[in-house]
Amino acid sequence: MNVDLLKDKIRNCGLKCTATRLAVLEYLVTVHRPVSTQEIIQNLKETAINEVTIYRILESFVEKKLITPVDHWNRHRLYEAHMEKSCQVNHAHFSCQQCETVLCIEENTLQISTIPLPPGFQLKQVRLQIEGICPNCIK
Template structure:
């Protein structure tokens, strides 16, 4: 389990330390996989209403506390940790059975030969397979 000083993290990112934000960070830190908005809403229904959850997800993403994952399912997933930046891209594993998305600790290959005149801004690697739970 990750050891995170929630209050310090919010302070470093320039966000107010509210009960809602502390609850949301605590939830993300204790997850081992990404979650959709619907997953988060269901898990935190007692603590957060829909608009509060959406506003805080947006704030967390902009501050780099979480990152959004496009696994090509049509539903965005969110995971704890900064969005990969150039030179720090990482892969995501998508289970084809349960559709759970995991951030992979091993960085994805960053060198690609793109056609002349093309500029790469971000590389997102999706690895598909079956997770250990399935």
């Protein structure tokens, strides 16, 4: 991932590009799946960013539409950041019923935008959640 591109994304939202903001965004873009605040905190432990700061950064990123909140079974709020345009609009989430890992399934493999609608209707956004068991839990 191009770090300069991420810096630009943050600045283009009118936010100051601090090392902390960059670390949070870089983590989200790198994992490329929805993650919980706890997971972000856990993974950025070495950088010694305090939790309150992370919560605040996530809130400001959502507000600026830099990242997307994903509601997971109405239990945890997860966050994801996709830089590709196609991912931002239509893609599905696979949730493992056992370990609760959530993965993104990209638009091009699913062709969500070809879902037939009644005549005259216009598709704006699809939120699709698929549940099953991941390979780690099948073992």
